[in-house]
Amino acid sequence: MAGKTLYDKIWDAHVVREEDDGTALLYIDRHLVHEVTSPQAFEGLRMANRGLWRSDSIVAVPDHNVPTTTANRGNGTAGITDPIAKLQIDTLDKNCAEFKINEFHMDDIRQGIVHVIGPEQGATLPGMTVVCGDSHTSTHGAFGALAHGIGTSEVEHVMATQCLIQKKMKNMLISVDGKVGEGVTAKDIVLAIIGEIGTAGGTGFAIEFAGEAIEDLSMEGRMTVCNMAIEAGARAGMIAVDQTTIDYVKGRPYAPVNTDKDNTWDKAVEAWQDLHSDDDAEFDEIVRLYAGSIEPQVTWGTSPEMVLSVNANVPDPASETDAVKSKGISDALAYMGLTAGQAINQIHIDKVFIGSCTNSRIEDMREAAAIVKGKKVADNVKLAMVVPGSGLVKKQAEDEGLDKVFIEAGFEWREPGCSMCLAMNADRLEPQERCASTSNRNFEGRQGQGGRTHLVSPAMAAAAGVAGHFVDIREIK
Amino acid sequence: MEKFTKHQGIVIPLDRSNVDTDAIIPKQYLKSIKRSGFGPTLFDDWRYLKAGEPGMDHSKREIHTDFVLNQPRYQGGSILLARENFGCGSSREHAVWALEDYGIRAIIAPSFADIFYNNCFKNGILPIVLVEEKVDALFTETNLKEGYRLTIDLEHQFVIEEDELLTEKTPFEVDEFRKYCLLNGLDDIGLTLQYSDDVRAYEEKRKQQTPWLFA
Numbered sequence: 001m002a003g004k005t006l007y008d009k010i011w012d013a014h015v016v017r018e019e020d021d022g023t024a025l026l027y028i029d030r031h032l033v034h035e036v037t038s039p040q041a042f043e044g045l046r047m048a049n050r051g052l053w054r055s056d057s058i059v060a061v062p063d064h065n066v067p068t069t070t071a072n073r074g075n076g077t078a079g080i081t082d083p084i085a086k087l088q089i090d091t092l093d094k095n096c097a098e099f100k101i102n103e104f105h106m107d108d109i110r111q112g113i114v115h116v117i118g119p120e121q122g123a124t125l126p127g128m129t130v131v132c133g134d135s136h137t138s139t140h141g142a143f144g145a146l147a148h149g150i151g152t153s154e155v156e157h158v159m160a161t162q163c164l165i166q167k168k169m170k171n172m173l174i175s176v177d178g179k180v181g182e183g184v185t186a187k188d189i190v191l192a193i194i195g196e197i198g199t200a201g202g203t204g205f206a207i208e209f210a211g212e213a214i215e216d217l218s219m220e221g222r223m224t225v226c227n228m229a230i231e232a233g234a235r236a237g238m239i240a241v242d243q244t245t246i247d248y249v250k251g252r253p254y255a256p257v258n259t260d261k262d263n264t265w266d267k268a269v270e271a272w273q274d275l276h277s278d279d280d281a282e283f284d285e286i287v288r289l290y291a292g293s294i295e296p297q298v299t300w301g302t303s304p305e306m307v308l309s310v311n312a313n314v315p316d317p318a319s320e321t322d323a324v325k326s327k328g329i330s331d332a333l334a335y336m337g338l339t340a341g342q343a344i345n346q347i348h349i350d351k352v353f354i355g356s357c358t359n360s361r362i363e364d365m366r367e368a369a370a371i372v373k374g375k376k377v378a379d380n381v382k383l384a385m386v387v388p389g390s391g392l393v394k395k396q397a398e399d400e401g402l403d404k405v406f407i408e409a410g411f412e413w414r415e416p417g418c419s420m421c422l423a424m425n426a427d428r429l430e431p432q433e434r435c436a437s438t439s440n441r442n443f444e445g446r447q448g449q450g451g452r453t454h455l456v457s458p459a460m461a462a463a464a465g466v467a468g469h470f471v472d473i474r475e476i477k
Numbered sequence: 478m479e480k481f482t483k484h485q486g487i488v489i490p491l492d493r494s495n496v497d498t499d500a501i502i503p504k505q506y507l508k509s510i511k512r513s514g515f516g517p518t519l520f521d522d523w524r525y526l527k528a529g530e531p532g533m534d535h536s537k538r539e540i541h542t543d544f545v546l547n548q549p550r551y552q553g554g555s556i557l558l559a560r561e562n563f564g565c566g567s568s569r570e571h572a573v574w575a576l577e578d579y580g581i582r583a584i585i586a587p588s589f590a591d592i593f594y595n596n597c598f599k600n601g602i603l604p605i606v607l608v609e610e611k612v613d614a615l616f617t618e619t620n621l622k623e624g625y626r627l628t629i630d631l632e633h634q635f636v637i638e639e640d641e642l643l644t645e646k647t648p649f650e651v652d653e654f655r656k657y658c659l660l661n662g663l664d665d666i667g668l669t670l671q672y673s674d675d676v677r678a679y680e681e682k683r684k685q686q687t688p689w690l691f692a
Contacts (some may be wrong), residue, residue: 015674016672016676016679019654021652021653021654023652023653023654025669025672025676027673027676027679027680027683029690032604036507036508036569036570037568037569037570039510039511040510040511040570043510043512048664048666050666053676056691064507065508070689074559082508084531084532084682085508086510087508087510088508088509088510094649103638109528125689125690127687128690133570134567134568135566135567135568135592137568148592150567150590150592150595151569151573151592151595151596151599152512152646153568153596153599153600153643154595154596154599156666157665157666160666160669160670161666161669161670161673161678162676163677164668165654165669166663167652169591191627198663199562199565200495200561200562200588200590203562203589203591213605229567230592233562233565233590233591234591235591235592245610254692255689256688256689256692262688264688264692265689265691267688268687268689268691271686271687283602299569303495303497323559324494325494326562327682328494328495331493344579349481406663422504422567423504423506424504424507424508427517438496441497441566441567442498443497443499443566444499444522445498445499445500445522446504449503449527449528450528454482
């Protein structure tokens with residue numbers, strides 16, 4: 001019999017029962033909750049007179065709607081000027097109090113983007129099943145966990161039963177072999193992967209990312225890669241546990257510890273040693289990329305698969321033979337205000353956004369700061385903003401003096417939240433504004449109606465902010 | 478949840494691939510704490526000339542007259558015909574709530590994004606995967622014939638095209654459990670709670686093996 005993949009192992013360990021047709025009840029260890037996709041679930045519980053199965057499995061935080069301007073923070077939800085957004089966060093606070101859920105409130109230094117704070121608090125552990133009413137839950141797979149987004153009906157289902165009704169996904173291995181070149185980051189790796197397999201390439205699969213270039217990444221980088229598994233169509237992305245994982249988890253508030261009575265940490269670490277695919281595991285699909293050929297990436301269109309090297313030219317719909325694809329390219333160029341064949345490094349930008357659950361961790365802050373240090377934001381850039389992923393990331397960055405580097409260069413240094421990744425709060429693009437963004441989606445209207453998003457790494461966004469247009473980061477150093 | 482057994486309705490062709498859930502319902506409407514009322518803002522950016530805000534009277538907004546939902550021939554439509562990777566992106570169930578509130582009961586496409594596909598079943602909407610050639614043919618039919626209708630028979634798993642001359646039945650796949658829930662309009666939380674003892678037994682076993690997951 002063939003060995004097991006990492007996904008097989010975590011799946012098998014969490015099946016409560018399985019029907020003949022493969023429909024399984026899958027046990028959920030960690031449930032992360034935010035204000036946008038939970039109110040209807042709590043309301044559903046109340047209407048059916050149901051309680052929570054396990055309140056201690058839930059960690060809640062407001063992130064999507066919170067203001068990121070300092071003037072609007074520090075006074076609880078009173079600082080939220082949009083009454084509908086305020087009501088949604090007040091509702092989360094009320095629901096968490098009523099159902100006795102641990103919540104990091106808006107003014108708590110531990111508040112931040114749900115996919116930043118889960119790992120930061122050690123609430124995400126290797127081998128766990130993790131769900132959240134948010135598609136970027138795939139982020140947590142970086143810890144050798146099975147983590148994926150769910151809809152609000154499933155949020156309610158997990159709250160009431162601690163389980164999900166699931167059918168097993170297929171296994172895909174994406175191996176990024178060799179080492180990346182200088183200036184090529186985790187974001188470039190994952191954008192190159194999406195460019196290779198397409199936004200639906202991973203549909204129906206759990207993707208395991210492996211290979212030397214992945215193993216070389218820090219946990220922050222691994223989270224960036226797994227975060228965007230959903231942009232390749234896969235609900236779950238994951239990476240095997242190694243020493244990097246264990247070193248990151250150790251000592252975090254929710255992580256196990258050794259006590260006088262029990263050596264729980266040691267036991268956990270021992271159990272986590274098995275969280276990798278067996279040598280003889282069989283995958284339904286294997287994709288290999290050579291790390292050395294990945295260049296800094298920039299998306300040019302309205303889907304994350306519309307991505308190219310910064311030194312490439314925007315494609316021409318006339319050279320695409322497939323009619324549906326050709327129309328996709330011309331629609332995207334029209335929306336993006338680009339012409340076929342235009343050089344990507346000549347595209348000028350209006351705004352820079354450094355943040356989001358993809359790229360708002362301390363390493364991202366450092367990468368961007370290293371580029372802007374001693375430089376100024378270009379005159380044609382109307383707004384350049386940095387939004388750290390959590391209060392703790394913000395504090396760490398300030399302790400390292402990164403806030404000053406950004407501010408001196410003309411960047412705004414904001415309070416933590418999802419911000420302009422999806423523009424639910426006041427941070428957004430105006431129609432036709434063009435943004436170099438470290439977020440995860442370049443969909444039409446994602447950052448504001450009519451807004452034009454180019455997805456890039458933190459270093460590439462910072463460099464574009466200084467130059468006023470996209471530049472190859474490797475030419476700066 | 479409304480039962481889905483057999484449904485006949487006007488087909489609305491949405492000829493775009495990779496339609497994401499941001500396009501289905503833009504973010505500003507996600508601030509609602511309710512589950513209903515999203516229909517008027519379905520495909521908001523494509524449907525109206527200017528960006529809308531929650532609380533507006535959407536019936537008074539200027540529309541893009543060429544967008545399918547605004548064309549007189551598709552009024553009252555309840556079957557959405559779409560292209561590959563429909564519903565990609567965000568997990569927001571508001572996208573499905575918007576389709577449901579608008580009156581969509583079934584969506585036919587060559588492929589769907591996983592989370593969206595799953596969310597449909599929780600809300601009485603049937604997503605149907607047909608091969609690309611068949612979807613192409615249905616686009617052609619819909620564009621040619623005003624008031625083009627299809628019948629969807631969930632029990633026997635057929636998409637049925639009927640005219641004066643012939644009846645063509647195209648089979649489709651659907652997961653047994655999901656079909657059962659949809660046919661009966663069942664709340665699956667109630668079904669899962671029948672297995673509470675199994676869940677408790679699992680928890681007891683896991684507390685021994687992996688106590689750190691229960692701290």
